[in-house]
Amino acid sequence: MSKWTIELDRGTCIGTGMCTATAPDHFRLEGGTSTPVNETVDEDEAVVDAAESCPMEAILVRSADGTVLAPQV
Amino acid sequence: MEPRSYPFPEPDDLVVNETYLELQRDEPVARVRLPYGREAWLATRYADAKIVLADPRFSRAPVMDAGYDPPRTMPEVPRISTILSMDPPEHTRLRRILAKAFTARRTEQLRERAQQIVDDLLDEVQAQGPPADLVDALAMPVAITLISEMLGVPALDRAKFREWSDAAVAITAFTVPEIEAAAASLRAYIRDLVEEKRENPADDMLTVLVHAHDNEDRLTEEELVSFGVTLLIAGHETTGSEISNFVYQLLTHPDRLAELHADPSLVPAAVEELLRVTKLSGSPGFPRIATADVELSGVTIRAGEAVFVDGLVVNRDPAVFANPHELDFHRAHNPHFAFGHGVHHCIGAPLARMELQVSISTLLRRFPGLELSGEVVFKKGRLVRGPERLPVRW
Numbered sequence A: 001m002s003k004w005t006i007e008l009d010r011g012t013c014i015g016t017g018m019c020t021a022t023a024p025d026h027f028r029l030e031g032g033t034s035t036p037v038n039e040t041v042d043e044d045e046a047v048v049d050a051a052e053s054c055p056m057e058a059i060l061v062r063s064a065d066g067t068v069l070a071p072q073v
Numbered sequence B: 001m002e003p004r005s006y007p008f009p010e011p012d013d014l015v016v017n018e019t020y021l022e023l024q025r026d027e028p029v030a031r032v033r034l035p036y037g038r039e040a041w042l043a044t045r046y047a048d049a050k051i052v053l054a055d056p057r058f059s060r061a062p063v064m065d066a067g068y069d070p071p072r073t074m075p076e077v078p079r080i081s082t083i084l085s086m087d088p089p090e091h092t093r094l095r096r097i098l099a100k101a102f103t104a105r106r107t108e109q110l111r112e113r114a115q116q117i118v119d120d121l122l123d124e125v126q127a128q129g130p131p132a133d134l135v136d137a138l139a140m141p142v143a144i145t146l147i148s149e150m151l152g153v154p155a156l157d158r159a160k161f162r163e164w165s166d167a168a169v170a171i172t173a174f175t176v177p178e179i180e181a182a183a184a185s186l187r188a189y190i191r192d193l194v195e196e197k198r199e200n201p202a203d204d205m206l207t208v209l210v211h212a213h214d215n216e217d218r219l220t221e222e223e224l225v226s227f228g229v230t231l232l233i234a235g236h237e238t239t240g241s242e243i244s245n246f247v248y249q250l251l252t253h254p255d256r257l258a259e260l261h262a263d264p265s266l267v268p269a270a271v272e273e274l275l276r277v278t279k280l281s282g283s284p285g286f287p288r289i290a291t292a293d294v295e296l297s298g299v300t301i302r303a304g305e306a307v308f309v310d311g312l313v314v315n316r317d318p319a320v321f322a323n324p325h326e327l328d329f330h331r332a333h334n335p336h337f338a339f340g341h342g343v344h345h346c347i348g349a350p351l352a353r354m355e356l357q358v359s360i361s362t363l364l365r366r367f368p369g370l371e372l373s374g375e376v377v378f379k380k381g382r383l384v385r386g387p388e389r390l391p392v393r394w
């Protein structure tokens, strides 16, 4: 299984808790903003769901070769 | 101890009932009884609310289970599932269909259109001359026009659904048969509109939903209709009321108003702060059901028990907000729960923010001498609070 990477822009995040509730294994709320538990993860659709649901588009998910998987613009 | 009757009596103004604040201080997780259904808990502190709203050990779905007697204000047990009665992954499946339509970026693209709508309405107000009722002349039409255009509701039908929607969001302001009839009319109306979009697809959200049902099998026909109704109601009752509420708050806080006139760049911060302090919700909200035993402020919530949280009360928690009852446009950090928290965080939040910013800033700029010209009476017995009329002169 290939690895994905999660980038989270904490400057954009407004701490809605959408991602932490959508993918509780992958995100954590810390001091009012979200942060990925691990920046490199096994493929998991929940991460894509979280990135697609973020109202601020603060979460970027990339495949191993750097292609952006989510959010789709 | 005897559970308290809940919801607490509604104040006449936009303030928070004192009982909430006493509980927040002395009994942060309190036992409550609603008019119907089983007993429940009421959590009033920010830290507990965060757990109830975003921890996966709390669920919305059991309220739809046959045999579960949810705590509620109306005799009927709601049996029509909406996005608000779902958990992930069902919730995520529905939410994702429209998430793109509501991102902050997408909403910014609508700012120009919102500005135009507000300008046209205020041209009319100016032409008519004082006094004016800003509920009818600005607040409701701005919110209704924008959500209707996004959804694809024809302009001609808007008066019709406003009447239904007014009754559909009632708790005690109408009789139960009236409320049910209005809700049924709204569903029938959306059902017809869905058929119409099927025949004539357009660049709007109802067409996106129809496509997701017909071509991608991502939601059922019932979910499609429920989603349309929810968006239509939630999309204008709340924002429309908040525009009026915020204008009222500013006109009754002259120092804060003067501050905004002196520095209009404070408007976005002012909108956040008004969101934080204005008690919009007139209902107990949607209870969350524990799926495991969870401890909140030293109280154990047993699996199966229901917990209510009121975001607007939580927003007054002194542990998070210094001088919580003060309207302060200079808070460095304002993580309020006015839009909720967790997966059910309002999908329309960026849209509502933008509409509020445009309405408030334009109104202040064009009517610098604005003041109340009569008594303001607030609606009661509804899910959302707002003035019946907002009489102003300038």
Ligand code: SF4
Residues within 6 Å of the ligand: A008, A012, A013, A014, A015, A016, A017, A018, A019, A020, A033, A034, A053, A054, A055, A056, A057, A058, A059
């Ligand atoms: S969904 Fe987006 S804005 Fe909300 S907490 Fe996660 S990253 Fe932040």
